[in-house]
Amino acid sequence: MTNSIDTTSFGLIMLLLVLAMVHSAFQLGISVLTLMSTHVLGRGKKAVRIRPMIATYVAVSILLTFCIMLIVIFGEILLLPPRSQATVWLILALITFAVGSIVMLRYHKPGKGTRLWIAGPIVRYFINRAERARSPLQSAKLASTAIITELPLTLVIFASSALVIIELLPADYYLTAIILYSLVVMLPLSIIATMIASGHKVSTIQRWRESNKYFIQYIAAFGLYGAGLYILVFLIGFGG
Amino acid sequence: MKAYVVKNGTHDSELFDPLKLHVSILSACMAVRAFEGEAHATAEQVCKHVIDWLTDKTEVTTHDIRRVTTEHLSAYHLDAAYIYDQQNMIV
DSSP, rough: OOHHHHHHHHHHHHHHHHHHHHTTOOHHHHHHHHHHHHHHHHHHHHHHHHHHHHHHHHHHHHHHHHHHHHHHHHHHHSOOTOOOHHHHHHHHHHHHHHHHHHHHHHHBBBSSSOOOOHHHHHHHHHHHHHOOOHHHHHHHHHHHHHHHHHHHHHHHHHHHHHHHHHSSOOOGGGGHHHHHHHHHHTHHHHHHHHHHHOOOOOOHHHHHHHHHHHHHHHHHHHEEEHHHHHIIHHHHHHHO | OOOOOOOOTTEEEOOHHHHHHHHHHHOOOOOOOOOHHHHHHHHHHHHHHHHHHHHSEEEEEEHHHHHHHHHHHHHHHHHHHHHHGGGGGGG
């Protein structure tokens, strides 16, 4: 690579931003929050009682994203062999393309609603637990299950983002970077949670999600393709 | 009226329970922040329509109940009808 340090840093920052935005486009956490809110409000609870549950849901989502990122970063620092970065980037780029293709073709199910291509038993688990959620603890369990269920798709994003942070920043700034990353990733969830807690109808939110589901899906897929391409061309140096 | 409702996934059947339907419509109305009195009145009216539709039926599926309920509920409360229809299609 013959790029200057500044250009490389700028490119890495943009890559991190794209990865965070793609990560934030994944919808399972938002779907589960919407479903849980529908059931809690449907029991005639006043909005003020739903707020602790929603706040806990968002807080646990942010915390778990932070913890996973922390584990991935330190896993990469401890486990990656020295001078193996090009190989690791190549593997990550290929997996990113694969995940992008999965998201492009098989993220939202066709037809009405915002159903995702998740195994039936898991969907039934979420529906049953959301229906029975009555306390912040139960909403916390739902939030953590949603994050973990999406890990097969989001793990490559975690890994790529972690590697970018390791390359870009000195160790003193890792924690700040992880906190900012977690907040950016959970921004859409936080916005939706705030809207529900402040009195917006879940039907309005769900209608918006339904009419924009394919847009979000394709943006996420193209984001992943773009990230994979950037890694191949600028970080590994194919074609350069 | 003795119509049986066949569940979509398991194909078990049970006798139609108007109270269950009333509660689910009420829940949909409350979920979109309708007033409690309005929600109860809406649920009562929609249940009447569904019961009328069931008069000459012996067996229906949960999908049928949901379809007819959504159709009648949309005349009273569009948002509640949308949420009632979408409940199992959010995740």
